Each structure stands twice: as structure tokens, then as C-alpha cells.
Amino acid sequence: MKFFKTLLLTTLTLLLFSTSNAQDANDDEKLSLNSGTIDNQFEYVIRRSNSWQDYKTVKKTWLYALKAHTIDSLKAVHKDLYDTQAIVETQAKEIEGLKLNLSNTKTSLDNTIEEKDSMTLFGVPMTKPNYSLTLWSIVGVLSALLLFFIYRFKSSNTVTKQANKSLAEIEEEFEEHRRNALEREQKVRRQLQDMINEQKKA
Numbered sequence: 001m002k003f004f005k006t007l008l009l010t011t012l013t014l015l016l017f018s019t020s021n022a023q024d025a026n027d028d029e030k031l032s033l034n035s036g037t038i039d040n041q042f043e044y045v046i047r048r049s050n051s052w053q054d055y056k057t058v059k060k061t062w063l064y065a066l067k068a069h070t071i072d073s074l075k076a077v078h079k080d081l082y083d084t085q086a087i088v089e090t091q092a093k094e095i096e097g098l099k100l101n102l103s104n105t106k107t108s109l110d111n112t113i114e115e116k117d118s119m120t121l122f123g124v125p126m127t128k129p130n131y132s133l134t135l136w137s138i139v140g141v142l143s144a145l146l147l148f149f150i151y152r153f154k155s156s157n158t159v160t161k162q163a164n165k166s167l168a169e170i171e172e173e174f175e176e177h178r179r180n181a182l183e184r185e186q187k188v189r190r191q192l193q194d195m196i197n198e199q200k201k202a
Contacts, residue, residue: 033065038073041066 030036031044045066049056118125126134 033062033069038070041069
């Protein structure tokens with residue numbers, strides 16, 4: 001029984017150890033000096049280098065290759081950064097242009113709204129409510145003046161008719177008075193002629 005336990009334990013240990021080695025081997029196979037990320041390339045150099053006490057001995061060719069790959073990666077990063085900065089600057093200019101266009105459009109819109117909401121009366125610009133108020137005030141004043149002149153005309157017409165009627169009556173009275181005066185004058189003349197005739201006879 002003790003033998004079986006020892007055998008089982010040994011088998012499990014060997015199995016775990018072989019699995020771990022196989023995984024390390026697979027990881028080593030995934031790592032490469034000429035492909036993958038810089039981190040994977042550094043890991044490849046560290047794992048494949050020989051150890052001596054606390055040191056690692058690394059092949060010069062690996063170091064030069066790693067340096068070249070690192071410089072290439074940095075150049076690519078710098079190029080991406082430069083391209084990104086150029087894009088950012090271009091977009092910033094576009095944004096400024098759009099802001100300016102938006103400001104001009106807003107100003108134009110405000111002016112259009114102001115022109116739409118304002119009207120000119122006798123060369124004086126005013127808002128629509130003030131324009132309506134002024135216009136209706138003018139219409140009201142003109143209507144009042146028209147009514148006043150109509151009233152005055154009717155009143156004057158009545159006075160004129162009354163004056164004409166009075167004038168006709170006066171003319172009629174005058175004509176009557178003239179006839180009466182003429183009759184009296186003729187009567188006096190006849191009497192005077194009679195008196196003259198009587199004096200001649202006497």
C-alpha cells in the first residue's frame with residue numbers, strides 16, 4: 001500500500017514537471033528574436049541566454065538585433081506620434097475654421113432674425129410690435145381726424161343752409177320792403193303832383 005502511494009506521488013510529480021517543461025517549451029517556441037513585440041523579444045533573449053551566478057551572458061548579435069528592433073519600434077512610435085500630432089493640428093485648424101464659420105453663421109442668422117422681426121417706417125427701423133402699434137396709432141389718429149372733419153363739414157353745411165335760408169328770407173323781406181317803398185314813393189309823387197296841379201289851378 002505504501003508502495004502504491006509512493007508510485008502515485010512520483011507519477012504525479014513527473015507528470016506535472018513534464019507539463020511545466022512542455023509549457024515552457026511551447027512558450028519558447030512562441031518567443032522569437034525576429035518577430036513579435038519588443039517585450040517578447042527581450043523575453044526570448046533573457047530565456048535563451050546562458051546564466052552564470054547572478055549574470056546572463058548574451059550573444060552580441062542578439063543584442064544588436066534587439067537594439068535595431070527597439071530603434072525601429074521607437075521610430076515607428078515617433079512616426080505614429082508625429083502623424084497623430086499632424087492630424088491633431090489639422091483637426092484643430094478645421095475645428096477653428098468650423099468655429100469661425102459657426103460664429104459667422106450665428107451672426108448672419110441673428111441679423112436675418114433681426115431684419116425679419118424689424119420693419120422700417122419713415123426711415124426709422126423698429127420691431128414688428130412697435131411698427132404695428134405705430135401704424136395702428138396713425139390709422140386711429142387719421143380716423144379721428146376724418147370723423148372730426150366729417151362732423152365739421154356737416155355742421156358747416158347745416159350753418160350754410162341756415163344762412164342761405166336766412167339770406168333768402170332777408171332778400172324776400174328786402175324785396176317786400178322795396179316794393180312798399182316804391183309804392184309809397186309813387187303815392188307821394190302823385191300827391192305832390194296833385195298838389196302842384198292844385199296850386200297851378202289856384
